[in-house]
Amino acid sequence: MSDTQWIDAWSIDEGRDRVSRLFQDRFGHAPAGVWSAPGRANLIGEHTDYNGGLVFPFALLHRTFVALTPREDSLVRVVSAQEDTAWEVDLADVAPGSLSGWGTYVVGVAWALREAGYTVHGFDAAVASCVPYGAGLSSSAALEAATAVAVDAVSGLGLAGGVDAPNDEGRRVLVDACIRAENEIAGANTGGMDQAAALRAREGHLLLLDCVTNDVTHVPFALSAAGLELLVIDTRAPHQLVDGQYAQRRATCEAAAVALGVPSLRVIADRGDTMEVIAQALSVPGALVPGVEPQVAVRRVRHVLGDIERVRRVASLLEEGRTAEVGPLLTSAHVSLRDDYEVSCPELDVAVDAACDAGALGARMVGGGFGGSAIALVPHAHVQEIADAVATAFGARGFAAPGFMVAQAGAPAW
Template sequence: EHTDYNGGTCLPVALPHRTFVALTPREDTRVRLTSAQAPGELWEADLAQVAPGQVDGWGAYVVGVAWALAQEGAVVGGFDAAVTSAVPTGAGLSSSAAIECATALALDSVAGLGLATDDDGLARLADACVRAENEIVGAPTGGMDQAVSLRSHPGHALLLDTLDHSVRHVPLDLDAHGLALLVIDTRAPHALVDGQYGERRAACERAAAALGVATLREVTDLGGALETLGTLPDAEVVRRRVRHVVTEIERVELLTRALESGDMAAVGHFLDEGHASLRDDYEVSCRELDLACEAAVAAGALGARMTGGGFGGSAVALVREAQLDAVAAAVTGAFADAGLTTPGFLRGA
């Protein structure tokens, strides 16, 4: 997590849960949206007036994609659309990217853009979705979520290089190992537009500038980099942020090797290690995420970590198939003992 906007590599896995957009074109520039998750509500806008800082509400994720495609030269007119999704919102599971990507595929089909026919075209659609979220929604996210939503293959993790946008599909045959991913929705509120996410991105950019590199991906001597950053006014905080990013990029490589060699115990170890880094150095975890991971591991999970931008949302645990119910029960019990809202659970890859 948090390597994508630092020029790093990342290794996301797509969930089987889907978002659907049914779209019909209009002969004007109006956009009208409905959602099964907001029954009775009609969201409206005029594409001619869509611009950064001018759109509010969930419809920004939809019209932002149309705007971004138009900025790249596509001819996109108004449309009516209905949205429904099985991806929980506010759970740190990329529900916003799912809406953007479903919209992009619908517009590609209706407008005859022809981009969804190969990986290069899907990468262009993913870029438009990222631009929509950054410039229209106003969330300074990286491009990992959109890439895995559009470019991943079933039964594989997606190794994404965010510098050149190249991908490699890494086999993820959990069934062969008798394992499964258990997604734990902590029900703790999660939002990326409240400033904390942006503060961490800004800290990384300040660090890169102080180190004379374009991105933290270029840091090869972590010790030397941390020493150099000691001159900054907020040195200790920036050092922790940099330590997470550099070690997280290393963990991506190590975890990829572990998956390719079938060393699932090592995979679990790197999940635990990554969560500790996100908790202690990047400081994007919370009480609920920490408890979910701790309880899952204590109940037998091979490893667990928060997923998504953080500050709430979900954790993911690598669990033996036969122990799925027991681990879920243990997490539920731990939340009850702590007086927290009962968590939800999803079956991942």
């Protein structure tokens, strides 16, 4: 009997029950309602969102649940099943750089909606989640998005729309609020892919997102028809985006774009400049801001351009029904993230190598990097075998036991 650890998603009823009981226990009455939002995995297109590129995420079945009741004043009180301490602040005291801690992801959404001109009061809220924390599966955006649809509902803003008729234009507003919450209040300078996946995804589909126009295309994600599954491997290596490494990569790309005379690296990708031309331009003395090394900038740019092209290639392969051919593109993306973008870690590399050695068609790290999760495209009949091989490889290296899930494209925030 295998002792491989599988990470199960809660049913909607279980999640609602868990968070409702937590709210009742902590606040002494039932909540006005319960809302939820998914974590996300990204099939291909990493660190391209803040470079104006293309990304290909999808919503997971694993969700964060928020039970919430509005208040008449501007006080926000939040408790979480995943945190030992409660969190409390007045919305009048919220400003960039003024707060820290897990509650910033909640209160930041209300602050951003107020900044956008919407009338939002305080609230009491409880949070419970089965999205693995720190796994690179966007637990933070799930929390933001669940808060956003909850606040939207109790404030009567009408932005999210109904379950059967989502308001995509309104959800763009909620996405923007969630991005501002994460960037300006929580202090994590990420792109907008995670929030878009949580709020604008469609069940059973990948979300092809153009990060310049914010237009989306919903692409059917039916791996079972090809006899395949997408295995998610939570390496349990701590994943942090607020330690400066993520921001450093973003700053280097932005400096490279300025040096190349374009608003974002997406322009270079669409224009088709060769890496030789790009390297020459970035090597001109004074082209880059002090502190950015030309050879490092070249590697960062090469990854971004390569992953934008890989997104396009994967989209074409899926449209043509050549799903198995996606595998090698995942592996080439991991090599690029490991070598050119330098955001991998030993646990991620072992997960990718062990999965491929055991029969995966391809694998890569997913998310911002520096820990977190990997994904592997695997034959349906060999899911357990490949998971066992990864777990064995982790044990041989003395790493913590990884967790696994078989990803399916879930529903957006409701």
